[in-house]
Structure formats: structure tokens, C-alpha cells
Amino acid sequence: MSAAVEETTQPCPECGTEIRGDNRFTLWCATCDWNVDPGEPQPETGRLDRAERTLARRHGEQLLAEMLSGTDAQPRRDASAVIATALALTVHVGTLAFAVAGVWCLAAGWGGAGMVAGLVLLLLAWAFAPKFRALPHDRPVLLRGDAPELFALVDEVARAVGTRSVHAIAVDGSVNAAVTTYGVRGRRLLVLGMPLWEVLTPEERIALFGHELAHYANGDTRNGLLVGTAARTLHLWHHILQPLPNSSGIEIFVNALYVVPRLLVGGLLALLARLTSRAGIRAEYLADRLAARTASTQAAVGLMDRLLIAGSLDLRLRTEANRAALRGPESVRRANAHADDLWAVLTAYASSIPEHEYERQRRVGARRGHQVDTTHPPTHLRRASLLAHVPEPATVTPQTRRTELIAAELAPVRTEVARRLLRGDLDD
Template sequence: MLDVARETRQQCPECGTEIRGDSRFAIWCAACDWNVDPEKPQPDGGPLDRAERALARRHGERLLDEMMSGQALRPRRDASAVAATVLALLVHGVTLALAVLGVWCVVAGWGGVGVVAGAVLLVLFWALAPRVRRLPDDRPVLFRSDAPELFALVDEVAHAVGTRSVHAIVVDGSINAAVTTYGVRGRRLLVLGMPLWEILTPEERIALLGHELAHYANGDTRNGFVVGTAVRTLALWHHTLQPLPDPSGIELAVNALYVLPRLLVRGLLVLLVRLTSRAGTRAEYLADRLAARTASTQAAVDLMDRLLITDSLAVLLRSEANRAALGGSRSAREAKARADELWGLLTAFAASIPEHEYERQRRAGARRGHQIDATHPPTHLRRACLLAGESLPAVVPPQDHRNERIATELAAARTEAARRLLRDGLVD
């Protein structure tokens, strides 16, 4: 059940100011920031993550200055992006060379030794080869015939941000949204996390679509097929070359042989991240700007505030999934009713979150900076960039009749997403 908000009062142990808070959230002092970030999540300490955070810190505020001055209003395929693409092609060239060498060894034979060596090389090639994404078969997939009104909205938003629309929409239980491609022809796919979609206003939903579709318009190199699959290949190599734990004598020798290749692969990974970091950060700022142009500046800012409470939403959803598991099996009718009830609980909880909790999250995010998420600029910088510019009106305003039709089109997927959340928990 939804926890009831209860007002609390206490004195700040640091400055003595009276604190009024909500018992469901962290109690903190707005006057001196006491307890503003009690969780203090620890970032991953891997070398690649440290490199990403260092580069994100270096580029974040510099790009903010450029955005505010109008110097970075257009996506640029600069020398770093070109170098990243060349490096990624070299990585894929090595992968292709494994296939060629493997076939040659198999054909040569060499009394059976070549066949074994060739088979090993071909298995390596298969493991490292770029993968073409397929449409998921475990989540609802909508096409134009399934949801014409939703696709009409997506088409309108895509036109507003200056790009082509999507071919399919996947609905899942993540508190997120994303765009990607699938198939050999690189068809476009929008992923809508129903928990996030449910708590947003119609204006915020348009801002969300504008931000995600803007990534197609911006040409984000890091998320492209060539560079993205090269990063995956290098990461797989780096994982494979990790030292063997508790090594025996022979394994010690193997670990020693791994040192130089592992350092080389790590260096290539860090270099690829360095080359794409600035472009990736710029793409987020540009996506925010296009979202504001599409749905209005206020809607884009409100959307970012909503993203601050995703951890609280995740706690509620996990709690409801645990309750469903303890409740045991239900009839199909009861399961559907429970699934529909979940969205009511979620939206009521989101609506009940007080402003001082949003403010705490903003201040905590400003303190953390790039410590946790190196792929997006910190929210306080993104908000500052939007609020410093001209306040833009909506190009694509919401329409009541369209909202109702979209709700009808999403009804079955909405229920299925809730059922999966109650059965399996959150989607990563």
C-alpha cells in the first residue's frame, strides 16, 4: 500500500534551523545542506569508469558555457568523432582478420592442428563480431497499425526536431526511455518505460519524446553501430584478459602473458571513450534544447525534475512486486485488476512528492556532479542551460482527444508491463 505522507519537525543539528519534512524521505536542512545527500552512492571504481568520469567533468561545464553562448547549438562531426570512427573500424578490422585467419587455418589443415586453431579463431570471431539488434520477443512491440495515434504524435515530434520517425515502439517496465535501431536495415526503435510514461504530464511526455528522438538528429557517435559495437568488442577483450584468480604455476605464466595485451586493450578503450566523450555530452545538451523547442522550456525542465525521483519510484515498484510475490497465485481477473492498480499507486505517489524533496535531489546531484553518471551532464547543469536561454513555447502542444486515444492504444501493453513488474521486478 502507498505510504501516507506525515509531516515531521525537528531542529537542524548543524545550524539549529527548524526543519519541516516528509517522513517518507530524507530529512535535511535547506539552510546549511545538512543531510542533503545521506545515500552518498559510491561510483564504480573500474579504470574505464574513472576515465569516463574524469572526461565528463572536463567537458561538462566547458560545454555548458558553449551552449549558453550559442557556440555548440549544432551537432558537429569534429576531428575526435572522425578519429573515433577510424579507431572503431580498426577494431572491427582485427575482428574480421580473425575470421579470415580462421578460415585459412581450417583450409590449410596441417594435419588437424590447423583445423583446431581455425575453429578457435572462428569462435573468437563469432563472439566479437558486431551484432545486429533484433526486436525483443519478451515485451510488447507496437507498430503503426497497433497504435496510429501514438505514432502520429511521434511523427509530429520527430518532424519538430528535424529527423525521421520510428518504425516500432517497445513498451517495458523500465523507468526510462531510449532510442536505438534494429535489423540489418537499421530501422528505428523507441523504447518507452511505462512507469516513467505513467507519471508524466502530457507536456512532459512530448518533451521526453523530443529528447529521445533528438539523439537521431544529433548523430551521437558513441551510440552508433560502428563505435558502439567496437566499445563492446574491446570491453569483451578486456574482460577475457583479466588475471585468473588464485593462479597455479601455469596460470601465473598465463597471467603474465596477459599483462601487455590487457594494457593495450584498456588503452584503446580509454582512447575511444576520450574521443567520444565530448560529442556524447554535447548530444545530451542539444537533445534537451530540442525537447524544449518541441514541448516548451518549462516542460523540458519539469521532465528533468521528474527524472530526479526515479530511485523513489523504483523502491515503490520493488515493494509492490514483493507484496505480489507474498500474495501467491491469483486468477487472471485478479491479476489484471492488481496490474491496473499498480499504475494508480505509482501516479499517486509521484503526485504526492513534495517540492522540498525535488530540491534536495537537485542539491545532491550538484554535489555528486559526474561521480555516478558519466554519460549525461549533471541535471543541475542541464537545468541551468535551459533556464538561462530564452523561454520557448511548445511547437507540439498536447491534445486531449489524442491523449485519450493514445491511452486506449497503450492499454494492453500497459497491463502487460504491470504484470511483468509484479512478477519479475524492474527491468534494468
């Protein structure tokens, strides 16, 4: 059951303007921005974190200006992308060198010491080698035979965007969506968060597909197989080379040996971030543009607004899970039997969120910039980019019959995800 909505009225402590709001959300002043962002994020820690946020902030604003002027409206493979690819190849060649050296040590027959050295080198090569993701086993996965109408819609959006469609769709309990690849052949996987899907209109769902599939078309090098796996290898090295805590004796000596390699790996990570940051943020703006051309500017802007309240939706899901847990095991079993009621609660809550809360979230985004997310431009910049252009009509429109069939196809996984969320499995 939804919390009661109670209107709150008080004068602003800063400027005296009368403030009106409801008791479920932060009370703030639209005139002077008093209390607009009471929960400011923790400051970034570490050189890499600071460097990535600085780059993201600079490129987010620069690219918005370029997108609005039309000077950066197409994806391109510039010198930075070429250098990033060369750096990624160098990282992978280093991993290959560990494997070759390990095999040589084993084959040389150096006895015990050689065997140990060879095994250690091969273990390092295996740990740092590019890993091919498998289809997830911890959440429902749909193939074409499971949901033909859903895949037909994704196929239509993919054609409109100008890319190939996906091979599988994984459904989880996140207020999010993403695309990735799996397997040696690089098959395409769409990860669809059921809570986000439930609160979107049919038009906004098409915009969501358009945005995610556009990442395949834009050639974002950050998430590509070559550069993405090299970045993961460097992050793993950086983690391994961190100083040992509470060091004494031999550990102090080991920490001293780690200093130069750690600085080298950290420098390579910072360089890779510098080379790929601009292209990655450009890819987000371009994905938004393609989403608007596919589903309409209005639908793409509506999607942006829904993403603004993702934190509120996640909190509501946790509240419902906590309520079920507090009522005891029998209540949890009863809740599982009526799991689909969770979606009715969530959609009613989303519909009840007032416009002043959306506006507060936009202003929070403008204040924080890239303090929270270094991979996407702040939502207010993305929204401004969409609204600054001539409104785009939809090239893919929802069909009532197809929408009903898709709902029927998703019904089993919809129920399964709701049950998981009510059991407290909120980290899908």
C-alpha cells in the same frame, strides 16, 4: 495503498534551523545541507571508470558554459569524431583479420592443429563481430498498425526535431526511455518505460519524445553502429583478458601473457572514451534544447524534474511488488486482475512528492556530478542550460482526442507491464 504522510519537525543538528519534512523522504537542512546526501555512491573502481568520470565531469561543465554562450549550439563532426571512427574501423578490421586467418588455416589443410587453430580463430571472429540487435522478445512491441495515434504523435515530433521517425516502440517496466536500432537495415526502435510515461503530463511526454528522437538528429557517435559496436568489442576483449583469480601454476603464466594485451585494450578503450565523451555529452544538451523547442521549455524542465525522482518511483514499484508477494499466490493473482491499479498508486505517489525532495535531489546531483552517470550531464546542469535561455514555446501540442486514443491503444500493454511488475519482473 499509499503510505501515510506524517510531517516531521526537528532542529538541524548542524546549524539549529528548524527542519520540516515528511516521513517518506530524507530529512535534511536546506540552510547548511546537513544530511542532503546520506547515501553517497560507491567510489569508482578501475582506471577506465576513473578516466570516464573525469572526462565526463570536465566536459559536462565546459559544454554547459559553451551552450550558455552560444558557441556550441550545433552538432558538429570534429577531429575527435573522425579519429574515433578510424579507431573503430581498425578494431573491426582486426576482427575481420581473425576471420580471414581462420578460413586460411582451415583451407590450408594443416591437419589437426591447423583445423583447431582455424576453428578457434573463427569462433573469436564470430564473438567479436558487430551484432545487429533484433526486436526484443521479452517485452511488448508495438508496430504502426497496433498504435496508429501514438505513432502519429511520434511522427509529428520527429518532423519538429528534423529526423526520421521510428519503426517500432518497445514498452517495458523501466522508469526510463531510450532509442536504438535493430536489424541489418538499422531500423529505429523507441524503448518506452511505462512507469515514466504514466507520471508525465501530455506536454512532458512530447518533451520525452523530442529528447529521445533528437539523438538520431545529433549524430552521437558513441551509440552509432560503427563506434558503438567497436566499443562493445573492446569491452569484451578487456573482460576476457582479466587476470584469472586464485591463480597458481599455469594460470600465473597465462596471467603474465595477458598483461600486455590487457594494457593495450585498456588503452584503446580509454582513448575511445576520450574521443567520444565530449560529443556524447554535447548530444545530451542539444537533445534537451530540441525537446524544449518541440514541447516548450516548461515541459522540458518538468521532464528533468520527473527524472530526478526516478529512483523513488522505482523503489515504490518494488515496494508494491513485495507487498503482492507477501500476501501469497492468491493475492498476486488478484493483484494481476487489477493490475491497472498500480498506475493509480504510482501517479498518486508521484504527485505527492514535495518540492523539498526535488530540491534535495538537485543538490545531490550538484554534489555527485558524474559519480553515477558518465553518459549524461548531471540533471541540475541540464536544467540550468534550459532555464538560462529565453523560454521556448511548443511547436507540438497535445490534443485531447489524440491523448485519449493513445491511452486506449496503450491499454493492453499498460496492463501487461503492470502484471509483470507485480510479479517482480522489474529488470525490463
